[in-house]
Amino acid sequence: MQPLTPQTLRGIWSPTLLPLAADDAIDFDRLEQSLAAVLRSGVHGVYTNGTAGEFHTLSEQEYDRLHELVAGMAAAAGVPYQLGASHPAGRVSLERVRRAAGLEPGAIQVVLPDWLPLHDDEAVAALRGFAGAAGGVPLVLYNPPYAKTQATPALLARIAEDVPEVVGLKLPSVEPAAGLTERFSVFVAGHALATGYRAGAAGSYSNVSCMSPAGAVRWYDRMAADPRGAAEVEVRMRGFLDRHVAPLAAAGYSDPALDKLLCAVGGWSRTGTRVRWPHRWIPQEDVPALREAALAAVPDLLTDPVTAPG
Template sequence: MAPALRSADLRGTWGTLLLPLHADDTIDWDRLAHALDVLVGAGLDGVYAHGTAGEFHTLGEEEYDRINELVADRCGRHRVPFQIGASHMSAQTCLDRVHRARAFAPSAVQVTLPDWLPLSRTEVIRFLVEIASAANPVPLVLYNPPHAKTQVAADSYAAIRREVPSLIGIKVAGGDAAWYAAMREHAGDLAIFVPGHRLATGLRHGAAGSYSNVAALSPTGAVAWQRMMVEDSGRGLDVERRIQRFLADHVDPLARQGFGNPALDKFLAHLGDWAEIGTRVRWPYASVAESAAERLRPIVRDRLPELFLSG
């Protein structure tokens, strides 16, 4: 059983479980278990399942439960904190997933807001209150990405915190210094998690950690980089600038071609070559060719050697 997290405990670099797929879009469970073993052994602050990169929106309910069982078993054996995403476009399916996720006693449950129609501020709170009741005693993390139809404004978090005290953290895109100032004013002690490639800057402004795309590229490298941010913030920021330049040169063009975030994160994982995940994403979404990542392997190691010191 993973210890339930408090907002003060929710920190650091967390790695996500990606889905290795067969040619018929079924999950390769052996490769999934191996990838999870690598994440568990990488020294990350925690592991989570069913974010956008984990293609939660494509999972059948039996697949969802089987992944949860695997994550709970592996992380429990090695005493690694883990979070289970219960997100779904339907509030009713999300609620059902929360009930089932709670049975695995994760450190926290992640949810998105229902996504077919935008929610009012009152509806956001109504949704989270019910979800919190279903998850109890497991705490909640709200995942509010930039593409969500309902964007939670900074000044909403004070009311949310009053009504949903079991909400301990948020997963958001971050922003500039003014955004962080507004979050400090309204979000209080909520743990703010920002994208991995912005973590060094985020920590300087008060962010707590990252559900990390850098960990998708190199789990052990993301851990080493976080350690560097603490020991030598200048070096940490230098690595951040080079990560962002690499992404701008080689990943942003793929996004502009229409590849979605799951495809891009699998591209990063194949580029990093730390597990046999592949780049295939589920129908109807487009996958980046594996050869595109393989061609860049010497380039990423040359530009970002700090992320690949172990091999």
């Protein structure tokens, strides 16, 4: 596909969640069904190997099979796709970048090597190495709040100057990239997108799309057409998350477990709530009550067709 640019990387991008069997193996049949539903939903793109995709658990064989499936299905559907080459170990990530580039994605997502915090010089060197391995495919820097090396305004300014191959950023908020939203496409957390959009965010790698891909797209469209109404949806979505999901996070459930819970609450996919060892997951029997709470809070997001949960 055409390489993405800071001007064309926009909108709602849906993660690729991993349906898991009881032995922790990826159920590729269910994955294909869920991906087909996402590709029909109207999202602006799909991506692999973010936190929600449990990238840190994949073997290299699983990584390659997943990417061949996503690249093939997305290309056939005419939907843009990004491939994540992230790994806590920089050398492993470097090899993943090379292999991902061969599938011609619009961009490759990377995290900074994670075992030790990096000096700004080292962070820039890592991104230069990834850019060289990508062979002309643009990069997106994925920098969640729990990353050991945080993308400060000073570091982002250096990246803007020294690594032109980086076209996009995933940040907790727009503030670290203030003044750089023309140089980078800045993506923020899905549930905060209406606020971020007003501050210059281009889109989200979206937890809201975990719950409802089509609903997240409708909400994004509303941000331009009806900013006040879109902001009111955000207030209600944040309220649902604060009341029903934040306590689970406080109890120690991981972000992938929470994203899969939102997917189960949305009811559009048979992905299920199971996450990979050694992490815990929210029992499927907890989902119906949470779905009722979500329908009460944000019914305008939850109008996608419902399938039987996996």
